[in-house]
Amino acid sequence: MAVKDYIRNNKDKFLNELLDLLRIPSVSADPKFKDDVFAAAEFVRESLDKAGADTVEVCQTAGYPIVYGEKTIDPSLPTVLVYGHYDVQPADPYELWDSPPFEPVIKDAPNHEEGAIFARGSADDKGQFYMHVKAFEAMMAEGNLPCNVKFMIEGEEEVGSDNLEEFVINNKEKLSADVILISDTHMISMENPSITVGLRGMAYMEVEVIGANRDLHSGTYGGAVANPINILCQMISSMLDENNHVTIPGFYDKVQELTDEQRKRLNEAPFDLEEYKSKLNIDAVHGEKGYSTIERVGIRPTLDVNGIWGGYMGEGAKTVLPSKANAKISMRLVPDQDWHEISELFENYFKSIAPDSVKVSVKTHHGGSPAVVSDSSMGYKAAEAAMEETFGKRPIPTREGGSIPIVALFQKELGTDPILFGFGLDTDALHSPNEHYGVKNYFIGIETIAVFFEKFRALSQG
Template sequence: MQNIKSYINTHQQRFIDELIALLRIPSISADSTYKDDMLKTADAVKNSLKDAGCDHVEICETDGYPIVYGEKIIDPNLPTVLVYGHYDVQPPDPLDLWHSPPFEPVIQTTDLHPDGAIFARGACDDKGQMYMHVKALEYMTKHDVLPCNVKFMIEGEEEVGSENLAPFLANNRDKLKNDVILISDTGMIAKDVPSITTGLRGLSYVEVEVTGPNRDLHSGLYGGAVANPVNVLTKMIASLHDENKHITIPGFYDQVEVLSDAERAEMAKAPFSLDAYKKALDIEAVYGEEGYTTNERNSIRPTLDVNGIWGGYIGEGAKTVIASKAFAKISMRLVPHQDWDEITQLFKSHFERIAPKGVKVKVMPHHGGQAYVTPIDSIGYQAASKAYEETFGKTPIPQRSGGSIPIVSLFEQELKSKTILMGFGLDSDAIHSPNEHFGIWNYLKGIETIPWFYKYFTELKT
């Protein structure tokens, strides 16, 4: 592994150019308009795995978008690492907030990325981080230093709930058999503070519809006489939190894991500047559940947020109307022991119960997943820690993430495997937002670090 830095330096521009080519394809799984681009991206991933050294690569059809599978089996008696990633990306909206077109990647320097960052939708989530593993494999196969077997499973529906992944896992347990699952779809604390994500929050995502009159009404003739669905919906949503920012759904907190003071003290050791946090977001104050710090609110506590709300007239100029319907999309981030199906039902029952007379309410569950915690005494975690120590020169900090990767708990259920989350992005990389980007330094550092994980995992496992 000692010559990996030299290899990266020699091929750096090619690595960047290949990622940029992948980022140019608008693989938006949420919008069927981009179906051809989704299939084109799957083919591109397949070809990249072949070029990197996989002996077998195939596109596996599902009821939705295909899964790209590849493998390099050097000895069935050696450990096997299964790499998971996804090639689909979030919709780029709102387009007018992008500084450059989301599917025309550009490299720009920033305060946090003086070496440059690639700005494009999917740069960090997850094409850039997924592609680090492809290039790491390329290095290991070309230098004959791959110490164990590797399998790749790159899907195209992560951003829409991975609906077809569960049956694929159930039908392909032998094909996907492994000793550890490796994912880079998370971040680290800072470029000089490596970290390993040891916990993920679960998710319940729903859409709600409030219906009042059977048609849009003139707000002068009917205003004050019938329930306005937009007014009602906003009032119902506001009631979901109390004055302490505590969620008011009965039973919502019944299974919430409460960390000890000692565990919270360990979390507090991670470097964090509240002033820098507020400055980066251009806000005057933070906001959240009373009794918890910012880092605790966005990692170990459950949340409820409105992700979108609409109804009535929103075009240019004025239209005096009482809308017949109002809608909202709501996500709830969950912590260990909160079952997402149960939380979805609690939300549905509560939201229907608080609706006033004069409107009808419909709650439509979309998708969800369970929270996940990985032990720091596992062989996989120890191998990851040693890998970071090798390339960063310091021991990584274990941290819980506020994000959700629902398939991680699904992997443990179906494949009986633990997952190691080696992310190289930063919180400031604007994933899911306009101007998403991924630092070139981070991208190359990931390629440098990943092969060391293989080396140490094999040594610890055998």
């Protein structure tokens, strides 16, 4: 296969280009990285242009730009739309990284026999979306692009994709395609490839509990005036019961319950509980009573504190009652929960459980809808056949606990089920210090994507 030979002959080039992209600290959540986020968009534009796209443009939004590119070889052939994001999570805390997060290095890593690329964004999502750019380049270089292709690479996924919906709604014709590919998920393992068919949604909140009008001496006022940190901890604790059920009234009203047969099939995916605990260095798993670990992270909603702060946090001691305390709280949602509705339920409940001794405020940061995609579509069958060819094993359909807001948006506005074609592993430390992405994963991903184009064209033409 000429395309496969091209990939093999250009491994160093493909790898070095990804390392250059990873050196750009495109953190969308932190304004101090604004110029770097724009620089990453320009890098993507240049890469698509060099790879052979006919049209490439940086589309401005109210926030960070969306890079759009396309190559039409024959209007009668099927069209593949590729989605990805060039923004990354903050790298904090930097001191927990074994190497600087924006100075990528390749070194040994568990579950990666050919080493892994350690850098923020390596797996989420620069390493994964860039596979599509390189697969496109390889197909173009060998004169073997089986389908038309479009790219939409955004810069705000890690902060909720606030401006993406407007872009999609206003550009439906431009984005029209027969199938959508998204590589922003993971597989079970290299030995057990899988394709994600379900994602949880999310509602992300920030709360503040306010007591006195200033920090107070804990000796003079302690026991007489409310401590906002104590109150906040009590309120958060009350939002989960002894079975780890969320106590917000109405929270489970629209949760889509799976049948016993569906749950049985879900739990047939290879999973070693002892290995899972060992990798995380924990003695026991924790979660909603009555569900397996696979179910807890795939088909059940959650409520988790993502950050909490208040009072004195410097060196040494300072005996104060803080005037306020804050927390960031996220809820992972499942079909058919609506994140707007859940956000409102959370706000009403949080305010209702606050004692009169404090004031509270609640802010909704962002959210996204859960999604389930078909495992019988032509796109899924092409992805399944492509993975079976490159991995030598038929992939397993799985549900994943993460959230990708674009999936439900594509389903609603473009009427197309995206194929969640991820090649990372759940041990790749996404959103954590020492995030990494396997070198072998990167290259087998490029190869599999090229095979997908062949399989999809063949299926489309009967």
